[in-house]
Amino acid sequence: MRIGLLGVGTVGQAVARALIERRDVLSRAAGANLVLQRAAVRDLSRPRPLAREQLSTDPFAIVRADDVDLVIELLGGEEPARALIAAALERGRPVITANKRVLAWHGPQLLAIASTRGAELRYEAAVGGGIPLIAPLTDDLAANRVTELHAIINGTCNYILTRMAQGETLEEALAKAQEAGYAEADPRDDVEGVDAADKLCVLVRLAFNAQCTPAQIFKQGIRALDPRDLSYGRELGYVLKLLAIARRSPGGGVEARVHPAFLPADHPLARVDGAQNAVHVVGDLCGPVMFSGLGAGGDATASAVLADLVHVARRLALGDPVPPQRESGPEAQVTPMSEVRTRCFFRLAVDDVPGVFAQITRVLADHQIGLASVIQREPGRLGSAEVVLLTYAAPEQALANAEEELAKLPSTRAIKARIRVEGQK
Numbered sequence: 001m002r003i004g005l006l007g008v009g010t011v012g013q014a015v016a017r018a019l020i021e022r023r024d025v026l027s028r029a030a031g032a033n034l035v036l037q038r039a040a041v042r043d044l045s046r047p048r049p050l051a052r053e054q055l056s057t058d059p060f061a062i063v064r065a066d067d068v069d070l071v072i073e074l075l076g077g078e079e080p081a082r083a084l085i086a087a088a089l090e091r092g093r094p095v096i097t098a099n100k101r102v103l104a105w106h107g108p109q110l111l112a113i114a115s116t117r118g119a120e121l122r123y124e125a126a127v128g129g130g131i132p133l134i135a136p137l138t139d140d141l142a143a144n145r146v147t148e149l150h151a152i153i154n155g156t157c158n159y160i161l162t163r164m165a166q167g168e169t170l171e172e173a174l175a176k177a178q179e180a181g182y183a184e185a186d187p188r189d190d191v192e193g194v195d196a197a198d199k200l201c202v203l204v205r206l207a208f209n210a211q212c213t214p215a216q217i218f219k220q221g222i223r224a225l226d227p228r229d230l231s232y233g234r235e236l237g238y239v240l241k242l243l244a245i246a247r248r249s250p251g252g253g254v255e256a257r258v259h260p261a262f263l264p265a266d267h268p269l270a271r272v273d274g275a276q277n278a279v280h281v282v283g284d285l286c287g288p289v290m291f292s293g294l295g296a297g298g299d300a301t302a303s304a305v306l307a308d309l310v311h312v313a314r315r316l317a318l319g320d321p322v323p324p325q326r327e328s329g330p331e332a333q334v335t336p337m338s339e340v341r342t343r344c345f346f347r348l349a350v351d352d353v354p355g356v357f358a359q360i361t362r363v364l365a366d367h368q369i370g371l372a373s374v375i376q377r378e379p380g381r382l383g384s385a386e387v388v389l390l391t392y393a394a395p396e397q398a399l400a401n402a403e404e405e406l407a408k409l410p411s412t413r414a415i416k417a418r419i420r421v422e423g424q425k
């Protein structure tokens with residue numbers, strides 16, 4: 001089984017190394033002799049674990065090569081990765097990719113080409129690095145109707161929030177995440193929730209049979225968070241995470257959203273720290289199941305790429321046909337964010353004058369928002385008091401309207417934070 005590898009960066013190198021060092025183990029598992037035949041690189045002068053004649057700077061040449069049976073795409077980014085995957089599938093070549101961006105934005109189209117051409121497209125490494133997620137959601141949980149999914153699928157943000165909880169600033173923690181190699185080439189994709197939304201989109205299609213594009217996913221990043229919010233949360237028994245959330249809504253749609261959220265400290269995801277990823281799924285038969293592990297890094301991601309490789313090679317060696325893609329059920333649509341119901345944490349800077357509390361509670365009552373907890377701090381040197389409110393569940397639209405009105409109260413100096421709360425204590 002002759003492999004064409006596109007991209008020899010962090011993950012590509014780990015894949016190439018394992019293909020050379022673990023060739024026997026992998027070939028035995030696959031029931032086929034696995035050979036790293038060709039690789040596309042950007043820079044021919046850098047040392048590689050392949051001979052010069054196996055390398056090319058033109059990834060399309062590798063896709064077209066007659067001595068390549070299977071393509072592994074690890075270039076990342078949207079183009080030319082999408083075009084390369086499409087070209088390989090058009091030629092009937094199986095493709096394995098770790099490319100979350102391409103899968104999120106072009107997955108359905110590429111899977112349609114794969115289906116027409118009788119070629120397989122596998123992407124276990126696209127979400128959650130080394131954690132098996134795609135295969136379990138596709139096969140192992142197939143009997144279930146998934147009701148909700150909560151995920152920590154951006155290691156950079158989880159790393160930053162873990163360190164912010166220990167007193168570091170977002171900037172200091174982000175610099176460390178970049179040094180450790182967790183962050184995207186453009187770290188705004190991490191901190192603004194773009195990367196997590198791409199990954200959630202892939203999970204939503206599989207877990208909920210839902211039509212979903214990343215553009216439909218509500219996204220809010222972690223940039224505006226203040227360490228004070230983390231510490232108030234702790235006081236109330238919550239931990240702050242950037243969550244990717246999907247849930248069946250009563251109207252028959254599926255909620256799909258990425259935003260910072262407080263989780264009860266005893267929730268299984270609350271204990272997932274640093275660059276770790278985890279996905280917590282509730283199925284109607286299996287109940288809650290959690291997958292966790294390393295969501296980024298060369299070796300961990302290579303582990304998922306190689307799992308796909310073993311699957312594809314074994315099937316080809318046995319001459320088995322490509323398994324049919326799972327039929328989409330009646331399409332569930334993404335529920336508009338304005339209809340999503342959540343509990344909310346507000347932090348307000350207010351004048352320390354009589355009647356402030358009455359005004360605040362009046363606004364909440366006007367919007368049918370119940371109050372669950374309250375903290376008030378007396379004014380410090382700045383002269384404004386700080387009020388923290390934890391509400392009961394209300395529709396997003398009502399919470400947003402209440403926020404607007406609270407901001408307009410004469411005694412309000414600033415709305416410092418509005419953070420959604422997930423899970424029940």
Ligand code: HSE
Pocket residue numbers: 129153154155156157182183184190195295296297
């Ligand atoms: N930037 C990503 C993260 C890398 O931090 O999770 C893995 O997809």
